[in-house]
Amino acid sequence: xxxxxxxxxxxxxxxxxxxxxxxxxxxxxxxxxxxxxxxxxxxxxxxxxxxxxxxxxxxxxxxxxxxxxxxxxxxxxxxxxxxxxxxxxxxxxxxxxxxxxxxxxxxxxxxxxxxxxxxxxxxxxxxxxxxxxxxxxxxxxxxxxxxxxxxxxxxxxxxxxxxxxxxxxxxxxxxxxxxxxxxxxxxxxxxxxxxxxxxxxxxxxxxxxxxxxxxxxxxxxxxxxxxxxxxxxxxxxxxxxxxxxxxxxxxxxxxxxxxxxxxxxxxxxxxxxxxxxxxxxxxxxxxxxxxxxxxxxxxxxxxxxxxxxxxxxxxxxxxxxxxxxxxxxxxxxxxxxxxxxxxxxxxxx
Numbered sequence: 001x002x003x004x005x006x007x008x009x010x011x012x013x014x015x016x017x018x019x020x021x022x023x024x025x026x027x028x029x030x031x032x033x034x035x036x037x038x039x040x041x042x043x044x045x046x047x048x049x050x051x052x053x054x055x056x057x058x059x060x061x062x063x064x065x066x067x068x069x070x071x072x073x074x075x076x077x078x079x080x081x082x083x084x085x086x087x088x089x090x091x092x093x094x095x096x097x098x099x100x101x102x103x104x105x106x107x108x109x110x111x112x113x114x115x116x117x118x119x120x121x122x123x124x125x126x127x128x129x130x131x132x133x134x135x136x137x138x139x140x141x142x143x144x145x146x147x148x149x150x151x152x153x154x155x156x157x158x159x160x161x162x163x164x165x166x167x168x169x170x171x172x173x174x175x176x177x178x179x180x181x182x183x184x185x186x187x188x189x190x191x192x193x194x195x196x197x198x199x200x201x202x203x204x205x206x207x208x209x210x211x212x213x214x215x216x217x218x219x220x221x222x223x224x225x226x227x228x229x230x231x232x233x234x235x236x237x238x239x240x241x242x243x244x245x246x247x248x249x250x251x252x253x254x255x256x257x258x259x260x261x262x263x264x265x266x267x268x269x270x271x272x273x274x275x276x277x278x279x280x281x282x283x284x285x286x287x288x289x290x291x292x293x294x295x296x297x298x299x300x301x302x303x304x305x306x307x308x309x310x311x312x313x314x315x316x317x318x319x320x321x322x323x324x325x326x327x328x329x330x331x332x333x334x335x336x337x338x339x340x341x342x343x344x345x346x347x348x349x
Contacts (some may be wrong), residue, residue, distance in 0.1 A: 047091045048192050050178050051084055051108075060084065060104065072097050088180045090188070108180060115189070117174040119307040120231040121271075123167065128270045135185055142268075144186045145172065158194055160202045160220055170224040170302030173197040193305075200308050208315045216248065221302075227314040228302035229292075232261045232271075239333045240313035245320040246335065255323065257292035265303040266290040 049060050061072050075097030082101055087108025095103065113135075117126060127141040144150060145168040152163035161171055173196040179188055202209075209220050218226075226247055234243045247257055264274035266288045285291055290299045322335040328348030336342035 048188065048195070049089045049091065050192070051086050051089065051104075052178065053086050055084065055086070057081055057084055057101075057104070060089075061100075072100060075101070086178075088178050088188075090180070113179050114176060115179055116176040117172075117193075117305070119174045119310070120228070120304040121174055122265065122304040123169050123172065124268055125270045125272075125304075126172070130185075141186050141189075145169070145190060154190075154194065158198060158202075160198065165221075165301075167301055168194070170221070170228055170305060171197050172305045173200065174305050174307060201311055205311070205315060212315050216252070222298055223314055224306065224311065225298050225302045227306040227311045228304045229257065229259050229262060229299075230313060231304055231306040231310045233259055234333075236333070237309050237313075240310055241316065241318040242320060242322070242333065242335060243325060244313045244317035246322045246325050248317055249321065249323050253323070254296065256294070256296045257298075259292050262299050262303050263288050263291040263293070265299065265301075271304075 051060055057076065058073075061069055064072075079098075079101075082105030084104060085107040089104060089108060091100075091103065115130075115135075121129075123142055123145050127136070127139060130136045130141055131138040146166060148163075148166075151161075151165050151168060154168070155161055155163040155165075158171075161168070168190070172190065172193040175193075175196055177189060177192050179185055179192075209223060213219060213223060226244070229247065230240055230244050234240050247259075250257060260279050260283060261271075261274065263282055263285070264271060264278065267273075267278075282288065282291070283293060286294045289295055290303065292299060320335065321337050324336040324339065324342035324345075326334050326342070326345055326349065328334055328345075330348065332348070334345040334348055336345055
């Protein structure tokens, strides 16, 4: 009887192939385990979920990371779920899917209040309004969003600003919020505002911030600052991309922005106090870094909190050669390329 032996090289190749496919099997098994048996969802401190009338359970966790959503969806398929009640739910710590839904089943801790922040409102507007309604002590909101330690702490949780900021102005998204009156209202409101900015602005337009910033040599912070100026200058959504183009054109030509409304931010007062007489009195002040008629470049910070529509206008401005614009008595906007054209347009004032 003759015994045939495989050449040593072929035997080695066969073992190499075996270990290669065995390694692939392990890798695919690990991937499958992560997909079909994901880890329990982990909620960072102060994660807030707001449930409003008509919301489904699925909608309650749409803002969570995908692995957490998947864990909750898998659990929901095989378990009876609770009836949801509208309100604000605050999560802190680690939750299994069962514990998550058990927390929802308990309902909101207490009643909630509905609070609306209008587009373009500054931290001084918000603070004054909250105090006037009796929700906070005057200065409480301002102190929180300008606290260096708090900004540094929050910067570790959000990638759209860093610890060097002197204020969270510009990132405190304006919207209607449901707040629990049992919890620290300022902390709760700021957390929800930053989360809303992340979900509505930063996440969907991250690449556009990069491309526009690269094209114009601007940072995310400068783009948001410019959007805050456009928000105060123009209320008509159709005109905002045109106004944004004017500021880009002036900036590219090393011209001052020339937006009178910006100077009022220096006084750290609500914009209701920024009357025409106040602007006229301080329009020639060269020591006010927010006076964009006298001081070239960007103001030190945003001057309010812009909406996503205004931020989109800055990210996707109209392509124009305009360097000026004004609003006529008829409500129309009159742009101009030259100063002579701008002076001619003043007949509509």
